[in-house]
Amino acid sequence: MTMGKDFEILEHTADVGIIAYGADLRQAFANAARGLFSLITELDDVEEVTYRDMELTASDEESLLVAWLNELVYRFGTEGIIFKRFDIIQLDNTHLKARAYGEKVDSSRHELKTEVKAATYHMLKVEKNDGFRVQVLFDI
Amino acid sequence: MAAPWQGVLRKIDDYRWEIPTSYKQGMTVPGLIFASEAMLAHIWEEQVFQQVANVAFLPGIVRNSLAMPDIHWGYGFPIGGVAATRVKDGVVSPGGVGFDINCGVRLVRTNLTEEEVRAKIERLVNELFLNIPSGVGSEGKIRASEKELDEVMVQGSRWAVEKGYGLAEDIIVTEESGCMKGAKPDKVSSRAKKRGIPQLGTLGSGNHFLEVGVVDELFDRKAARAMGIEEVGQVLLLIHTGSRGFGHQVCTDYVGLLGEAVKRYGISLPDRQLACAPISSPEGEDYLAAMACAANYAWTNRQFILHWARESFVKVFAKSQEELGMRQIYDVCHNIAKIEEYTIDGKKQKLCVHRKGATRAFPAGHPDIPDVYRNIGQPVLIPGDMGRFSYVALGTEAAIRETFGSTCHGAGRVQSRAAARRSLRGVDVARSLAARGITVKTGNMASLAEEASEAYKDVNEVVDITHKAGISLKVARTRPIGVVKG
Numbered sequence: 001m002t003m004g005k006d007f008e009i010l011e012h013t014a015d016v017g018i019i020a021y022g023a024d025l026r027q028a029f030a031n032a033a034r035g036l037f038s039l040i041t042e043l044d045d046v047e048e049v050t051y052r053d054m055e056l057t058a059s060d061e062e063s064l065l066v067a068w069l070n071e072l073v074y075r076f077g078t079e080g081i082i083f084k085r086f087d088i089i090q091l092d093n094t095h096l097k098a099r100a101y102g103e104k105v106d107s108s109r110h111e112l113k114t115e116v117k118a119a120t121y122h123m124l125k126v127e128k129n130d131g132f133r134v135q136v137l138f139d140i
Numbered sequence: 141m142a143a144p145w146q147g148v149l150r151k152i153d154d155y156r157w158e159i160p161t162s163y164k165q166g167m168t169v170p171g172l173i174f175a176s177e178a179m180l181a182h183i184w185e186e187q188v189f190q191q192v193a194n195v196a197f198l199p200g201i202v203r204n205s206l207a208m209p210d211i212h213w214g215y216g217f218p219i220g221g222v223a224a225t226r227v228k229d230g231v232v233s234p235g236g237v238g239f240d241i242n243c244g245v246r247l248v249r250t251n252l253t254e255e256e257v258r259a260k261i262e263r264l265v266n267e268l269f270l271n272i273p274s275g276v277g278s279e280g281k282i283r284a285s286e287k288e289l290d291e292v293m294v295q296g297s298r299w300a301v302e303k304g305y306g307l308a309e310d311i312i313v314t315e316e317s318g319c320m321k322g323a324k325p326d327k328v329s330s331r332a333k334k335r336g337i338p339q340l341g342t343l344g345s346g347n348h349f350l351e352v353g354v355v356d357e358l359f360d361r362k363a364a365r366a367m368g369i370e371e372v373g374q375v376l377l378l379i380h381t382g383s384r385g386f387g388h389q390v391c392t393d394y395v396g397l398l399g400e401a402v403k404r405y406g407i408s409l410p411d412r413q414l415a416c417a418p419i420s421s422p423e424g425e426d427y428l429a430a431m432a433c434a435a436n437y438a439w440t441n442r443q444f445i446l447h448w449a450r451e452s453f454v455k456v457f458a459k460s461q462e463e464l465g466m467r468q469i470y471d472v473c474h475n476i477a478k479i480e481e482y483t484i485d486g487k488k489q490k491l492c493v494h495r496k497g498a499t500r501a502f503p504a505g506h507p508d509i510p511d512v513y514r515n516i517g518q519p520v521l522i523p524g525d526m527g528r529f530s531y532v533a534l535g536t537e538a539a540i541r542e543t544f545g546s547t548c549h550g551a552g553r554v555q556s557r558a559a560a561r562r563s564l565r566g567v568d569v570a571r572s573l574a575a576r577g578i579t580v581k582t583g584n585m586a587s588l589a590e591e592a593s594e595a596y597k598d599v600n601e602v603v604d605i606t607h608k609a610g611i612s613l614k615v616a617r618t619r620p621i622g623v624v625k626g
Contacts, residue, residue, distance in 0.1 A: 009558060011556040011558045011559060012213065012556055013186060013212050013213045013553045013554070013555070013556050015215065015557075016556070016557055016558060040276070058396075059399075059400065062412075063396070063399065066396075067396070070392050073392075074331055074335065074389065076277070077277070077335045077385045077389075078331075078334045078335055078338075080277060105277065111584075111586075112275070112276035112277060112584070113276070113584070113586050113587065114276065114345075114346075114557075114587065115276040115277065115344065115345045115346060117239055117240070117385065117388040118239050118388050118389075118391065118392045119392075120215040120216070120395070120413050121215075121216070121395060121399065121411075121412035121413040121415070122214075122215030122216050122411060122412070122413035123215070124412060137215055139215065139239040139388065140346060140557070
């Protein structure tokens with residue numbers, strides 16, 4: 001696994017993706033979520049003033065990753081919250097429980113770069129070697 | 141040296157390339173790419189023909205998995221792809237429509253000349269920017285109630301017109317008269333509705349824009365006149381947007397649901413994003429009913445934007461809408477699945493035509509096009525990138541025979557957004573556009589670089605292929621003088 005790197009941007013002609021790493025799957029899921037919001041805005045400008053609890057189920061790990069990121073896209077789209085830190089409280093093949101911390105968009109402090117509209121199943125990967133490596137492509 | 145695709149692609153003629161079924165086990169029909177030899181290099185490099193081949197796996201697909209010359213790599217389906225499946229025993233795939241359901245283009249004529257508009261272009265572009273909400277997460281001035289959103293989903297454009305946003309005649313010159321039948325709001329999740337309510341009446345971001353363009357060249361004066369395009373130098377307005385977060389959530393929901401259905405119906409697919417279900421199954425029917433809701437949302441959205449654009453012109457030029465002659469020419473959708481009838485092997489068959497980044501292109505005489513265009517054919521609207529040109533074309537009989545009445549939808553990207561950002565800065569792009577006489581207003585300079593001309597194929601080349609192949613015929617070309625980007 002790649003040390004010292006939480007996530008990297010995956011390039012694609014029309015869209016953009018994320019490859020996230022973690023010593024365990026929980027960390028990889030948290031880093032993927034951070035990668036998602038780093039596409040939307042500069043996370044250094046975001047404070048942790050609120051949090052949301054989320055609980056999700058899906059048929060397998062890969063679908064769960066898509067469902068997790070789509071849940072965050074939905075929260076951003078409907079509540080306008082930019083999340084920057086993620087506690088994955090529980091994670092198994094089909095079930096995820098998490099708390100995400102962040103704040104509402106404040107246009108005076110947050111420059112919104114990209115509108116991420118959805119996580120897709122295309123080129124989707126959850127891999128385990130030394131640690132975990134997950135890959136997901138977004139529709140933007 | 142032989143081209144790398146030699147032995148893989150079979151050249152039919154200068155504009156048509158076939159991917160034989162032997163290319164990949166599981167293909168049930170050949171792929172057919174419309175492209176010049178010069179364009180193939182990029183298509184090859186991107187391996188986008190792999191995606192064309194994957195679509196040929198879909199149960200019930202007929203004739204060919206098609207690729208228009210603006211094709212580029214998508215997720216699951218390529219963008220610029222067309223696939224028709226038999227209603228009787230074929231599938232519908234939300235990925236074959238795309239996330240932005242009924243992303244489309246609306247074109248409006250004016251009586252104004254380039255000279256008149258250039259004198260006030262800064263003011264006009266600013267006024268459009270202020271009057272039409274745009275940008276990441278933009279929220280609209282319309283705040284529909286849940287009940288009203290249900291009405292939007294069923295009625296489409298008419299809902300906005302009845303509320304005073306636009307003219308009854310706008311609806312006549314909108315594909316499907318701005319209302320797709322079969323919409324069922326109870327097939328749309330509460331999540332999609334929640335995302336849709338605040339975004340109704342917004343342009344959005346990314347590749348969505350408003351373009352004030354000038355007629356640059358006329359190829360078919362008679363057809364142009366029928367559309368109200370009289371002369372070189374005349375100013376037109378182009379609106380490009382779709383169903384916003386509402387359509388995205390519908391697609392997200394149904395890709396998930398149909399991903400499960402794939403297992404139930406024992407369908408084997410080379411890519412999960414191709415998730416699909418039989419058209420006649422409950423899952424397939426539900427998707428089509430929800431998709432129609434999103435299509436109607438998008439038409440309502442463009443109807444609002446047209447109204448505000450007219451208001452902006454009226455204000456800036458201090459003339460009435462009638463004096464300005466701001467009549468809608470046409471409105472097309474380029475991300476959609478439609479049930480249409482074609483003659484296959486001598487028999488009339490109902491097909492579900494998926495157009496993902498492709499424009500319907502029906503010929504003269506087709507019953508589904510409005511009376512005003514019955515003699516010339518359906519107007520096809522093809523936006524290019526913001527620094528070059530856009531086109532108006534006409535549908536043809538050849539399109540019916542070869543591409544299920546479809547043609548290209550735009551220029552097609554060649555450079556990733558990240559690469560465009562690295563190589564270009566938004567301010568430089570704005571400056572270089574200004575030097576070419578194009579005034580740009582955006583709330584997001586960084587995203588401007590992503591949409592620079594350099595990131596796109598030359599739309600001239602794309603439209604030349606479709607013209608020479610005969611699947612749509614050029615009528616007019618416009619060049620931008622003012623652009624509003626989300």
